[in-house]
Amino acid sequence: MELTSWLALLAVVSVGAISPGPSLAVVMRNTLAGGRGHGVATALGHGVGVGLYALITALGLAVLVTRYGLVFDVIRYGGALFLAWLGIKALLAKKAPPLPSASAAPALARRQGAFEGFMIAFLNPQLAVFFVALFSQFVTADTSAIQSVIMMLTAGGVDALWYVLVALVLSRGPVLAWLNSKAVWIDKLTGVILLALAIKIIW
Template sequence: MSLQLWCSLLLVCALGAISPGPSLAMVMRHTLGSGRACGVAAALAHAVGVGLYAGLTVVGLAAVIVHQPWLYRLIAWGGALYLAWLGIQALRAGAAPAFPVQDQQGDWRRAVRDGLLVALGNPKLIVFFVALLSQFVEADMGAASRWLIVATAAVVDGGWYLLVAMALSQSHVLPWLRHRAVWVHRLTGGILIALALRVALG
């Protein structure tokens, strides 16, 4: 893969990562609710999920999924239900005056779970990778170039959400947000439920 082509791939992945959506809301909630470590865990787990979908695209399996309407709808509905559940959880947490401090061991496991499921339960990632990453895959492309595509997608995604988690956990940012925890929970909950409806309705 040429440097110019890789730079185009890098730009595409960056634009996909920074787009506001359920992934950003999920990383924000874990960072603000349980601290930097949980935000980082959620970010890294999400990157793993993105890497899996990128890998499916590179080997051609994602195209098969997209061309099976019933399977695609099943993934979409499952993802919508999970996003709605996250949104309801956030709205329920919004009744508290501050972000709850919970058991850290359980928190990072929950963060990993949510990071993976938000990525794998988002059918838009399949469409995104099939529509955009497929233009970088050629029939005679070597294994190194294929894995470079997968690594680029995962590293860019993980790097962006790591930056989000680190920025939100800074001492001068976190107290300001903690005092506004109710509104942060309500906002993220509303966004997640709205996204769930959008996914469910296609």
């Protein structure tokens, strides 16, 4: 892949990564609920999910998702249910005691964060549509496996780096303290947003 082509790919996936949506809401909430470790784990899990979609698209497998309505709908409705579950969990959450440090997060919470981040990406078939449209400009019959891996690492890496940055900024002492003071309202707002997105997907 030529440098100019890679830079064009980098620019597009960067814009896609920073666009607000359910992923940002989940990373923000998990950072608030579990601190830096929880937020970073969520970000990395999401990056893996995005990278996986990028890889299967580069390998041509995303056609199964975009062409066959049943496969697309199963993933789409699964994603809606997962968003609804996260939304309900946020609405029912009770204010947790402040964490002793911004980086404190039990291993279980980090694993849960990574799982939620991955599933938010994996259960979003629109990612397949996005990457099919994007990679059609870069993938040819001569595209090598190494080039496919480069595209995967670019998409997943940019996504993970963006959300890790979000988690690091939000987990800074003064910022986290302010967010903790508004935790109940942030949870409620996040829950409403996620439920609204779930309903939008279904309808």
